[in-house]
Amino acid sequence: MTLARVDVHTHLGQHGTHVCAPLAEDEIRAWGKVSWDVTPDQHAEAARSADTSIVLAFDAEPVGVVVPNSYVAEQVAGRPELIGFASVNPMRPNAVQLLEEAIEQLGLRGLKLGPTYQHFHPHDKKCLDLLAVADEHRIPVIWHQGTTFTPSAIAEYARPLQLDLVARTFPQLRMWIAHFGHPWADEALSVIRRHEHFFIDASALDTRPWQLAQALASAKEYRVLDRVLFGSDYPFSTVERTAAGLHEAAGMCRKIGIADVTEADVDQICQRDSLSLLGL
Numbered sequence: 001m002t003l004a005r006v007d008v009h010t011h012l013g014q015h016g017t018h019v020c021a022p023l024a025e026d027e028i029r030a031w032g033k034v035s036w037d038v039t040p041d042q043h044a045e046a047a048r049s050a051d052t053s054i055v056l057a058f059d060a061e062p063v064g065v066v067v068p069n070s071y072v073a074e075q076v077a078g079r080p081e082l083i084g085f086a087s088v089n090p091m092r093p094n095a096v097q098l099l100e101e102a103i104e105q106l107g108l109r110g111l112k113l114g115p116t117y118q119h120f121h122p123h124d125k126k127c128l129d130l131l132a133v134a135d136e137h138r139i140p141v142i143w144h145q146g147t148t149f150t151p152s153a154i155a156e157y158a159r160p161l162q163l164d165l166v167a168r169t170f171p172q173l174r175m176w177i178a179h180f181g182h183p184w185a186d187e188a189l190s191v192i193r194r195h196e197h198f199f200i201d202a203s204a205l206d207t208r209p210w211q212l213a214q215a216l217a218s219a220k221e222y223r224v225l226d227r228v229l230f231g232s233d234y235p236f237s238t239v240e241r242t243a244a245g246l247h248e249a250a251g252m253c254r255k256i257g258i259a260d261v262t263e264a265d266v267d268q269i270c271q272r273d274s275l276s277l278l279g280l
Ligand SMILES: [Zn+2]
Pocket: 009, 011, 178, 233
């Protein structure tokens, strides 16, 4: 058995080609290094730790990142263990057409959005028009609805609560919020608990154990732990580090007595059949 049944959150993208300034420079300022620089071979090696991995394109020109849909489609072709997701900035004049092409011609099976990086408000009509395409094609949507280090992102578009209207507008659309919506995990959980097709992923919080412990405790208290999906956010973390971080955070919950998040709870997150839940 691998450490994770489905890793719902992995990236491709190489520094200088797909990941450029200002984001690449802001990575150095914030972290002291560029982490988002991974070859397809490195990604393939890391992906061996999960049975299936979702690989995300990212159309975020306003912050200097474009991992094209065609590139992701090429890399996942003939690799049944990898599922490619498109990314289209709803502000592009031909956004609807680009998403239709990504689904119908490139065979991509989901949509990645990050309003804070793509400079749009989730309630913008252009966004809702794009989501209608996802809804019609029954493809799931992952949202980066949380904070980020780069000042080129627009923080006002990053709050999880903004997705409640989206979920009410598209009640059948499968969606999830990445990184527990950090640092607004409670806000993100308050949204997903209201909508049965809304999920959340636990990625990229292994370096913030206290935040992760609080998020797990809240998910348990709100009774939505069964909608927490496993994601690594590779190359920012790995399946191994994410699984270890979840166990450590659950242990912290029990040790300080904030919630009885058990080892079995964590095992269920790691072995969750996220593909079925997302309709993939
Ligand atoms: Zn990510």
